Amino acid sequence: MDHRSALADFATRHRRLFVLTGAGCSTESGIPDYRDVNGGWKRPAPVNYQAFMGEDATRRRYWARSLIGWPTMGRAQPGEAHRALARLEAAGRVEQLLTQNVDGLHDAAGSRRLIDLHGRIDTVRCMGCETRSPRAALQAELLRRNPDWAALEARAAPDGDADLDGRDFSTFDVPACPHCGGLLKPDVVFFGESVPRERVAAAHAALAAADAVLVAGSSLMVYSGFRFVQAAVAAGKPVAAVNLGRTRADELLALKVERPVGEALAELSVQLEAAPA
Numbered sequence: 001m002d003h004r005s006a007l008a009d010f011a012t013r014h015r016r017l018f019v020l021t022g023a024g025c026s027t028e029s030g031i032p033d034y035r036d037v038n039g040g041w042k043r044p045a046p047v048n049y050q051a052f053m054g055e056d057a058t059r060r061r062y063w064a065r066s067l068i069g070w071p072t073m074g075r076a077q078p079g080e081a082h083r084a085l086a087r088l089e090a091a092g093r094v095e096q097l098l099t100q101n102v103d104g105l106h107d108a109a110g111s112r113r114l115i116d117l118h119g120r121i122d123t124v125r126c127m128g129c130e131t132r133s134p135r136a137a138l139q140a141e142l143l144r145r146n147p148d149w150a151a152l153e154a155r156a157a158p159d160g161d162a163d164l165d166g167r168d169f170s171t172f173d174v175p176a177c178p179h180c181g182g183l184l185k186p187d188v189v190f191f192g193e194s195v196p197r198e199r200v201a202a203a204h205a206a207l208a209a210a211d212a213v214l215v216a217g218s219s220l221m222v223y224s225g226f227r228f229v230q231a232a233v234a235a236g237k238p239v240a241a242v243n244l245g246r247t248r249a250d251e252l253l254a255l256k257v258e259r260p261v262g263e264a265l266a267e268l269s270v271q272l273e274a275a276p277a
């Protein structure tokens, strides 16, 4: 049996799938992956929560980089993996979709049984009054306050971080919350920050109702995602993974498919539509 039929066979035997997705689902949408095929860092790690909350300089640097990177993120469109998972959900195959991505592309593709484990980059949260606001609105304010950076934004490469090495962030003007003067933070879980407890509980409840786990486009190097695979295995639920390169869970997998995730999931959705359970 080749990998194609093995994956379809897995999904046929385990009808209610708990799907866990990662950066590999979004790379074809132009959103850079932070890890290489061996699970190591390709680039410096994203900002740390304690540094962001505690250091003015870290916040200036973060928002300056974010100003440059946002247009790429804001323009990104769902890819084949997002569309295939939305079709699988419509066909009743997805008990829960849990994504480690913060790009909102599963939502944009139409997935509704969705938990954004690490939050959403298109939303800004005030750490003082908890008001949420659109990231796009903050972009306009950042550009208004920092006209020199606006010129840089206009000609930035898709991976805008590269243009910023050695720049002086000390004059970058970061707005405070217009309601309470509080500190603004993207509504995503940073490194060193905990995932909200109720979000983790909702995901574990969905896992308990599922027959099996399908990991799609994730190396599972971040523990907040990996722990759901550990929990599935402890509960006797089989785990399959579609990922190019090794994953932290390779020894725990019932099935490993090393193919591009969009291609493999698109094929799976067609195969299941052709042979409904």
Ligand SMILES: [Zn+2]
Residues within 6 Å of the ligand: 126, 127, 128, 129, 130, 131, 177, 178, 179, 180, 181, 182
């Ligand atoms: Zn506020």
